[in-house]
Amino acid sequence: MNITLLFPTATEASLFRRDGVKTLVSGVGLTATAHAATKVILEDRPDWLILAGVAGMYPHAALSVGDVVLVESEVEGDLGFFTPDGFTHLAHLPLAMDFARRHTLGCPHLPDAAPFPRARSLSLNAALAPFVDAREVEIENMEGAAFFHVCREEGVRFLELRAISNVVRPGHDDWDLEGSVRALTDGLHSLLDGLLGQR
Numbered sequence: 001m002n003i004t005l006l007f008p009t010a011t012e013a014s015l016f017r018r019d020g021v022k023t024l025v026s027g028v029g030l031t032a033t034a035h036a037a038t039k040v041i042l043e044d045r046p047d048w049l050i051l052a053g054v055a056g057m058y059p060h061a062a063l064s065v066g067d068v069v070l071v072e073s074e075v076e077g078d079l080g081f082f083t084p085d086g087f088t089h090l091a092h093l094p095l096a097m098d099f100a101r102r103h104t105l106g107c108p109h110l111p112d113a114a115p116f117p118r119a120r121s122l123s124l125n126a127a128l129a130p131f132v133d134a135r136e137v138e139i140e141n142m143e144g145a146a147f148f149h150v151c152r153e154e155g156v157r158f159l160e161l162r163a164i165s166n167v168v169r170p171g172h173d174d175w176d177l178e179g180s181v182r183a184l185t186d187g188l189h190s191l192l193d194g195l196l197g198q199r
Helices: 030-044 097-102 144-154 177-197
Strands: 003-007 021-025 048-057 068-076 080-083 086-089 104-106 118-123 139-141 158-167
Touching (some): 030 048, 030 144, 048 144, 068 139, 068 177, 104 144, 118 158, 139 158, 144 158
Parallel strands (some): 003 021, 048 158, 068 118
Antiparallel strands (some): 048 139, 068 104, 068 158
8 A cells, every 4th residue: 555644844754664654744834735745646646645743732622732633624724814803714705605615624534443533623824823713623733724635636545643742822832742743653653554454
């Protein structure tokens, strides 16, 4: 089975080693991830493309730092504009109803028996942005919406696995990057064991 893992950074990829699984560092952010995902799909046409990295959790989420989650949906949370009244997401405009119906991207490939909770995510180029509407999501990251969009458009099976590294709160510096990368690595091996067992 041809499986490729995309990691936003070398730090997130640093502990992962597995024979027969290709790994790439895509770069941080929506643009770098869109390019990397498109390139690997066109060049390798993987059976599975997996985005793996750390994420922040919103204070209202029923999660803890160190948890590993499968991402079930992504929203490009900072896609919009500012007015004197604040930030307006493009999906909330009266003339953007078609966009509103499709601005939340779901993953149709979630395995039934995966040993991880599922989470809804916002993707932001501006991490910790205080202006976004995060009431209907649990986590944030900086790549997922672009990854979901490319994979869905290209018809490739995909998954996104995230380990919680911090609480999304400006000025909150209590990160556990080392622990979350260890949890991510363990989670990836568990996820891959399940996928390879379904051959």
